[in-house]
Amino acid sequence: xxxxxxxxxxxxxxxxxxxxxxxxxxxxxxxxxxxxxxxxxxxxxxxxxxxxxxxxxxxxxxxxxxxxxxxxxxxxxxxxxxxxxxxxxxxxxxxxxxxxxxxxxxxxxxxxxxxxxxxxxxxxxxxxxxxxxxxxxxxxxxxxxxxxxxxxxxxxxx
Numbered sequence: 001x002x003x004x005x006x007x008x009x010x011x012x013x014x015x016x017x018x019x020x021x022x023x024x025x026x027x028x029x030x031x032x033x034x035x036x037x038x039x040x041x042x043x044x045x046x047x048x049x050x051x052x053x054x055x056x057x058x059x060x061x062x063x064x065x066x067x068x069x070x071x072x073x074x075x076x077x078x079x080x081x082x083x084x085x086x087x088x089x090x091x092x093x094x095x096x097x098x099x100x101x102x103x104x105x106x107x108x109x110x111x112x113x114x115x116x117x118x119x120x121x122x123x124x125x126x127x128x129x130x131x132x133x134x135x136x137x138x139x140x141x142x143x144x145x146x147x148x149x150x151x152x153x154x155x156x157x158x
Contacts, residue, residue, distance in 0.1 A: 082110030
């Protein structure tokens, strides 16, 4: 179901892409906006996803917000390349809703990678806490809120 191979290569690609931009191609200025959850966070994230024209690269611990999954799938079906990296989390399991989200994205042609933390001597390695979405290789949304209904409800009734 969910691809686990090539996870390290995908993360390495994202990291290299993010830091290997010649200074002549870097923007001199950037538009930075601070968003406080839950007010309007869903709308801003949904708008960014809906605006993608070439690619969506997403990294989160959890993705189970059906409205956001529908938006991601819609973009994939319109020709936008979608790559998602998720964590299994501290329970080492994905919820049924998260498995549904991964299936929807994969069935639409997107790539979903699930990071399973390794355990050495009974100690589980730390999870990456940052959540980010790179839109079209140009726009980056960074935060700590998961893409879940609880984290960013569509109705702002958190």
